[in-house]
């Protein structure tokens with residue numbers, strides 16, 4: 001059976017989601033439900049140094065802080081997860097203690113950061129470690145230049161948390177049992193080559209500083225990168241990408257040196273008439289608490305714009321009520337809901353992916369629940385480097401076999417791109433067809449032919 005998402009009627013939606021629920025921001029001492037942190041004070045929890053020092057990086061630490069909540073079955077499954085995932089463990093106490101450990105198997109936050117072996121599915125035959133072909137479009141190390149006026153700069157491969165759904169699992173964090181990585185940390189020596197390339201690329205106006213995560217850059221590095229880019233005359237817009245606001249808001253409220261560096265770059269940008277913004281990614285309304293709101297109050301009052309990019313994940317946020325609540329909550333905090341991405345076809349993520357149809361139906365359901373400028377655009381970042389396209393802008397969609405065919409006329413004229421639905425969501429007959437490589441190849445060729453003629 002193909003699982004799709006029914007668009008709920010407004011009455012159904014409002015019954016599940018009272019209209020003002022998005023204004024409730026959790027403010028209890030939720031970390032005290034974790035046995036190992038039962039005596040941690042609010043002051044300690046608010047300190048970014050405490051959060052960093054107590055971040056969980058090993059299964060043994062999970063067992064230790066959870067105490068009696070760490071059941072043998074759960075821990076065995078988590079250990080199995082570590083053998084299969086391409087990502088290291090790293091999770092802040094903030095997010096760790098928002099997990100409902102009594103219901104850990106189904107918890108959307110646990111799913112994102114602490115994978116269980118039992119949740120993994122066989123890889124789709126078309127999965128790729130560099131699904132977006134970022135390495136192919138890289139003129140100098142750490143830089144992807146695909147669109148004429150925009151580049152992606154990856155100055156670090158470190159993050160304050162490691163997400164199981166990471167699209168750059170090939171380089172982010174350290175090697176794991178299943179993947180050897182060419183992770184480079186924050187290799188500042190090579191950044192100047194990137195700036196030199198950009199000085200000589202007059203069409204580039206927009207730089208995304210990602211990674212990795214800008215939260216892992218030092219204040220001096222935040223300033224060095226920001227000033228170097230803003231001093232290039234044709235660069236008009238820079239965006240620091242960080243999941244930090246969602247998973248580590250205490251850094252914004254208590255790491256004053258880091259925040260000051262960001263504000264100084266923002267002020268420099270304004271003095272040059274250029275834009276400096278943050279792109280963050282909240283993916284579940286459960287990640288949002290009073291701590292997130294306090295972080296956003298500080299950022300907003302410093303005049304810094306924040307936009308949100310969520311990743312659509314099966315069992316995490318592929319539900320109309322959750323997506324509407326997420327959209328309204330981030331909007332209420334003055335974050336612009338910008339994109340919801342279809343999950344990329346990367347290793348270790350088949351269980352996270354949804355069908356394209358689910359993305360389309362969720363977009364239909366969310367649109368109209370709040371103002372248009374606060375409504376995210378649902379996009380599919382085309383495998384093979386076609387860039388982001390609106391979910392409904394495919395050229396052809398064979399829903400039975402889960403194959404959609406796309407064009408990106410400006411980015412790669414003449415090319416066609418294929419995005420595939422996860423096999424486990426297809427009918428039994430379609431699942432059988434994918435098991436035979438010759439039949440699978442024929443299905444893909446036939447779908448492409450519908451577009452190329």
Ligand code: SF4
Nearest residue numbers: 159162163166212243
């Ligand atoms: S924060 Fe971003 S780059 Fe880092 S692991 Fe998560 S998805 Fe990957």
